[in-house]
Amino acid sequence: MTPILLEDQPVWNRLIRFEDVNGQERYGEPIDDDLDVGIALHRGEDVYARIVRAESALDLSAALSEDVVQVKRILAPLRPEEAGTIRCIGLNYREHAAEMKLSIPKTPTMFLKATETINHPSGHIVAPHCADLHDCHLDYEVELAVVIGKTCKDVSEDHAMEYVLGYMTANDVTARTHQNEVSQWDRGKGFDGFAPIGPALVSSRVIPDPSVLQLQTVLNGQVMQQGEASDMIFTVPKIVSFLSQGCTLQKGTIILTGTPCGIGVSRNPPVRLVEGDELFVTISHGLGSLTNPIAFKSSKHNGHLIEARI
Numbered sequence: 001m002t003p004i005l006l007e008d009q010p011v012w013n014r015l016i017r018f019e020d021v022n023g024q025e026r027y028g029e030p031i032d033d034d035l036d037v038g039i040a041l042h043r044g045e046d047v048y049a050r051i052v053r054a055e056s057a058l059d060l061s062a063a064l065s066e067d068v069v070q071v072k073r074i075l076a077p078l079r080p081e082e083a084g085t086i087r088c089i090g091l092n093y094r095e096h097a098a099e100m101k102l103s104i105p106k107t108p109t110m111f112l113k114a115t116e117t118i119n120h121p122s123g124h125i126v127a128p129h130c131a132d133l134h135d136c137h138l139d140y141e142v143e144l145a146v147v148i149g150k151t152c153k154d155v156s157e158d159h160a161m162e163y164v165l166g167y168m169t170a171n172d173v174t175a176r177t178h179q180n181e182v183s184q185w186d187r188g189k190g191f192d193g194f195a196p197i198g199p200a201l202v203s204s205r206v207i208p209d210p211s212v213l214q215l216q217t218v219l220n221g222q223v224m225q226q227g228e229a230s231d232m233i234f235t236v237p238k239i240v241s242f243l244s245q246g247c248t249l250q251k252g253t254i255i256l257t258g259t260p261c262g263i264g265v266s267r268n269p270p271v272r273l274v275e276g277d278e279l280f281v282t283i284s285h286g287l288g289s290l291t292n293p294i295a296f297k298s299s300k301h302n303g304h305l306i307e308a309r310i
Contacts, residue, residue, distance in 0.1 A: 227260020
């Protein structure tokens with residue numbers, strides 16, 4: 001497989017997909033390098049971006065223009081049909097393993113999320129009717145998402161980073177009751193909209209060492225998770241190499257790399273996400289914040305909640 005060489009790197013440093021004030025979908029790069037786009041839009045602040053002329057976030061022939069437009073609505077950087085698969089690593093932070101009273105795994109624990117779980121950075125997280133009826137214990141998990149930029153297979157750890165296009169903030173939303181009912185985690189983590197990603201896709205060129213990244217979850221003004229990627233048990237190169245052994249990682253594959261300590265189910269008493277919660281899931285170095293509202297599709301809503309448009 002051909003790695004992403006220097007000349008193949010995208011022209012952008014921090015890519016967003018968004019709707020402008022006229023409702024037109026665009027790609028762009030925020031003109032303010034330090035702005036957390038997710039928080040700014042949540043607060044109603046004006047956000048502007050230079051247009052990136054691209055067919056998708058995976059388009060390495062994209063061109064950065066001088067035209068600037070206002071961002072009206074932030075979208076997930078990748079569409080579901082571009083993602084291929086979402087591969088997830090569980091129990092990958094030492095402090096998280098300690099809080100769960102579990103041994104450090106010797107090999108990565110992997111599970112999948114369907115691409116239908118992809119959600120916009122500010123789209124509603126909707127617990128479906130079946131989850132609501134079972135008192136699902138909706139929970140948050142801030143995670144670093146890795147995006148594969150070129151199709152690869154059987155990649156060595158030394159060369160794994162050559163295939164990484166960039167990084168996003170992700171929330172591995174989980175219905176704990178459904179997760180714990182069976183040995184496989186896919187159902188409890190696999191409902192529609194249970195993988196918000198974005199708001200930005202930051203080039204791996206900008207962040208050559210992802211271990212410097214800081215992860216945080218703030219719920220109703222209280223810091224619930226505060227971790228560093230350096231606490232990972234399996235590093236990003238190790239994960240990419242491990243997942244690629246005997247398996248093709250298509251361009252656009254999203255890899256969720258685990259969550260730090262502080263999840264709701266580990267607390268005493270346990271913390272559950274409920275309607276009306278203000279939830280900010282954030283990663284440093286320009287990746288930015290997810291600001292998804294919480295909703296439950298129960299009988300009181302009569303099924304009239306509007307699903308997020310992907």
